[in-house]
Structures are given as C-alpha cells and as structure tokens.
Amino acid sequence: MNPESILSLLAPPGAEALSEACALFSPGSELALVAKLRKRYDATVVTAAVTQASLRHRAVAKFGADDAGRMYFTPDGLEQATRTTVGVHRARRLASVLPGASVVDLGCGIGGDLIAMARAGLTVTGVERDEATAEAARANLATLGLPGTVITGDVQSIDLTPYDAVFADPARRSEGRRLFDPNAYSPPWSFVTSLLEGTACVKLAPGIPHDAVPEGVEAEWVSDAGEVKEAALWSGPLASPTPRRATLLGLPTSPLPDAIGSGDADAFAGVVTVTEAPEAVVGAVGRYIYEPDGAIVRAGLVTAVAVAVDGWLLDPRIAYVTGDTYVQTPLASAYEVLGEVPYKEKALRAWVRSEGIGTIEIKKRGIDVDPAQLRRKLTPKGPASATLIITRIGRDAVAYTCRRLP
Incomplete structure (x- = not known):
C-alpha cells in the first residue's frame, strides 16, 4: 500500500467503502467483493478498502477484534507488528519505572507499541521511514483516540535528547527473509548498542546470542501462550539487577503457587517471570518429562523448572527436565513416560503399529531430525494418539513414548 491508499480511506467516500468492505468481507471473497463495490466506488478506493478489510481480518489474532476492526495496516506493518499482549506488558514495565515519561519509538511501524505505551500514560513519538506505514501509525493513534506524534524519517538522524527513553525495533527481514545475524539488522547493530548506553528498550528476535548482549544490559525473553515472541534488551534505569529474565504471558489467570521454583508471579494476572537458575542435578528418566516454556529455554533458566x-x-x-512427581506448572508442559523405544526407524514403526497409533506428536531436542518427515516414515494409522520425545543423553540418542498431561 502507498500513503495515498491509507489517506483515501480516512474520509468519504473511502471511509464508507472501507466500512462496507469490512462488513461484507470473508476469506476468499475478495474478487466478488471488489466487483460488488466497484458498482458504487472508484476502483482505486475499492482496491484499498478490500485490501484493508483483509488485513483487519488477519490482525484480529494480534490486536483483538475491537482494535483490529478500527486500525489501519500495511502488509509488512502487520507482519512485523508487536502482538498486543506483548506490547502491553512492555508498556506497563516502562511506565512502572518511568511514569508519564516521554518515549521515542524508532521504527514504530503501524504503531502497535505506540498504542500500548500511550494507553499506559506515556508520551509517545514514533519515527518511521516508510511513508505509508507512518500514515497508518498516525491514523491508528487518531482512530483510537490516543495522543502521540509520528515523524517520517530516518531513525539514525533523530535527536534523542528531548526524550526520557528510547524504544527501538530494528528491521530483521530482508527481501521477505528473516535475518538472524544482528549485524545485518537495520539500523545496524552498532547503532542499537549505542542506544543501550542510555535509557532504552530494544526489541529483538528471540535467537539473539547471550554473548551479544552488552555488559550491564538486561535481556528478557518473552513468550505468549507458550510461543516465544521476542527478546527485549533493557538498559539504564529500565534494567533490573538480573541479567536474564523469562516472561511468560497469556497464562491462565487462576491463582498461582506462592513459589514457582525460582519464579514469581508478576503484578499483572496471567504473567509469570523467572529470573534465577538454581543448581539442579542430572539423572535417569523419571515417571514424567517436562518441556520448559521456550522463553525459559532461550534465557538459559531451565533449572528453575527442575526446582519447581x-x-x-x-x-x-x-532442555528437558524429568521427575517422579506430576506438578502442574505454568513453566513447562508435562508428559507421562510410558516406555522407552530404541531410536531406530524399524523399532519406532513397530511401536506405532502395535499400539494402533494414528496421531503422533513428535518432540525433539539435541537430535538432527525433521519431525514431519519422521512422522511420514512411521505411517501412523489407528485410533490411538501418543507423544514421542526424542533426545540425546550424553552421546546416545533415546526415544520415550509419552502421554501429554494437562
């Protein structure tokens, strides 16, 4: 989309075309919807409206139906936008340390983080180099009734001195492909680390190596409903004394235990934070195997689960924990161990056949195997279901047959 496409939908007749497109839209209906709307509206406006209706439909998963139904998106902007649950967590943390602070968001995209920070009472300014995306961010603040400014420009040329804190989300894609090397980010890693010399929060891919985190900067890995979403680096007064943290969002809001290993319940319902990795012993497989949340694994805090x-x-x-007691914990998924099978295709196929397994979940760590490819080779057929955990103990590959527990 271009800036004109966004602007054309903010006033009549584009606003009416967008409202009608959203009301009639369903996946796969695009061509019929375009044909219908072109009887009443200009072709360019119709294209923009139907595209926007499709993006709003996809955006519900990230922003919820209420906000997504009013916001404006670009395809890349939606793809790269922060999920609301994650943005709200980050904004609350910022506001708890610097209430009412002025924050500049470098690379604000369509404004997902601006929205969360503005709602948390922070004074926000966004900087975005893509004009269409910047227009979407402005429109989103306006349509949601939130204060804030969006500047179109290069993030590296902005004077940061007027702001209390900086938030940055470097671009981690090039030609549609993910970038895993921090030195390939835009703006470059050298600029990112310079921001972390002050009061800043930087959103990064969860695969960021521990040794890439600058000295004195806190690294927080965040998962939402069990899926790792990002790593965030915190500096200056925003950083806590702990160097590494795992934050689990989207958990059930029922009361949590007073002590969850080395974890503690956050002040906000449905959030658990783990900050310490106590000593843990190593031993043979017990009655249960626990798979820690991905944020805990990325943060290197797996032993917290063992203690819990x-x-x-x-x-x-x-990153597998085992034990003889079944404990329901928000820190990990639990599996009851039913048996051990030689990690050989023939033996695994015989197990699948003898147990009548038609649905098989394959989990693996430390083993170079494609679960989907292995599943096809095992040709599961039958009414039963099971989980197969494949891992390495020392130099030996092992396979455990399991049942997933609540």
Whole structure:
C-alpha cells in the first residue's frame, strides 16, 4: 500500500467503502467483493478498502477484534507488528519505572507499541521511514483516540535528547527473509548498542546470542501462550539487577503457587517471570518429562523448572527436565513416560503399529531430525494418539513414548 491508499480511506467516500468492505468481507471473497463495490466506488478506493478489510481480518489474532476492526495496516506493518499482549506488558514495565515519561519509538511501524505505551500514560513519538506505514501509525493513534506524534524519517538522524527513553525495533527481514545475524539488522547493530548506553528498550528476535548482549544490559525473553515472541534488551534505569529474565504471558489467570521454583508471579494476572537458575542435578528418566516454556529455554533458566517440579535434568546440555512427581506448572508442559523405544526407524514403526497409533506428536531436542518427515516414515494409522520425545543423553540418542498431561 502507498500513503495515498491509507489517506483515501480516512474520509468519504473511502471511509464508507472501507466500512462496507469490512462488513461484507470473508476469506476468499475478495474478487466478488471488489466487483460488488466497484458498482458504487472508484476502483482505486475499492482496491484499498478490500485490501484493508483483509488485513483487519488477519490482525484480529494480534490486536483483538475491537482494535483490529478500527486500525489501519500495511502488509509488512502487520507482519512485523508487536502482538498486543506483548506490547502491553512492555508498556506497563516502562511506565512502572518511568511514569508519564516521554518515549521515542524508532521504527514504530503501524504503531502497535505506540498504542500500548500511550494507553499506559506515556508520551509517545514514533519515527518511521516508510511513508505509508507512518500514515497508518498516525491514523491508528487518531482512530483510537490516543495522543502521540509520528515523524517520517530516518531513525539514525533523530535527536534523542528531548526524550526520557528510547524504544527501538530494528528491521530483521530482508527481501521477505528473516535475518538472524544482528549485524545485518537495520539500523545496524552498532547503532542499537549505542542506544543501550542510555535509557532504552530494544526489541529483538528471540535467537539473539547471550554473548551479544552488552555488559550491564538486561535481556528478557518473552513468550505468549507458550510461543516465544521476542527478546527485549533493557538498559539504564529500565534494567533490573538480573541479567536474564523469562516472561511468560497469556497464562491462565487462576491463582498461582506462592513459589514457582525460582519464579514469581508478576503484578499483572496471567504473567509469570523467572529470573534465577538454581543448581539442579542430572539423572535417569523419571515417571514424567517436562518441556520448559521456550522463553525459559532461550534465557538459559531451565533449572528453575527442575526446582519447581522437584525434578532433575536428563542431560546438562539438553532442555528437558524429568521427575517422579506430576506438578502442574505454568513453566513447562508435562508428559507421562510410558516406555522407552530404541531410536531406530524399524523399532519406532513397530511401536506405532502395535499400539494402533494414528496421531503422533513428535518432540525433539539435541537430535538432527525433521519431525514431519519422521512422522511420514512411521505411517501412523489407528485410533490411538501418543507423544514421542526424542533426545540425546550424553552421546546416545533415546526415544520415550509419552502421554501429554494437562
């Protein structure tokens, strides 16, 4: 989309075309909807309206139906936008340390983080180099009734001195492909690390290596409903004394235990934070295997799960915990161990056939295997279901047949 496409939908007749397109839209209806609307509206406006209706439909998963139904998007802007749950968590953390602070968002995209920060009472300014995306961010603040400014420009040329804190979300895609090397980010890693010399929060991909985190900067890995979403680096007064943190969002809001290993319940319902990795022993497989949340794994805090379930590690280098007690914990998924099968295709196929397994979940760590490809080779057929956990203990590959627990 271009800036004119966004602007054409903000006033009549584009606003009416957009409202009608959203009301009639369903996945796969685009061509018929375009034909219908072109009887009443200009072709350019119709294209923009139907495209926007499609983007709003997709945006519900990130922003919820109420906000997504009023916001404006570009395809890339929606793809790269922060999920609301994550943005709200970050904004609350910023506001709890610097209430009412002025924050500049470098690379604000369509404004997902601006919205969360403005709602948290922060004074926000966004900077975005793409004109269409900047127009979407302005429109989103306006349509949601939130104060804030969006500047179109290069983030590296902005004077940061008027702001209390900086938030940055470097571009981590090039020609549609993800970038895993921080030095390939835009703006470059050298600029990002310069921001972290002051009061800043930088959103990064969760694969950021621990040794890439600058000295004195806190790294927080965030998951939402069990899916790792990002790493965030916090500096200056925004950083806590702990160097690494795992934050789990989207958890059930029922009361949590007073002590969850080394974790503690956040002030906000449905959030658990883990900040310490106590000592844990290593031993043979017990009655249960626990798979820690991905944020805990990325943060290197797996032993917190071992303490929480009164268990131990299967291997000191592998992120699986085992134990003889079943503990329901927000920190990990639990599996009851039913047996051990030789990690050989023939033996695994015989197990699938003898148990009548038609649905098989394959989990793996430390083993170079494609679960989807292995599943096809095992040709599961039958009414039963099971989980197969494949891992490495020392130099040996092992396979455990399991049942997933609540």
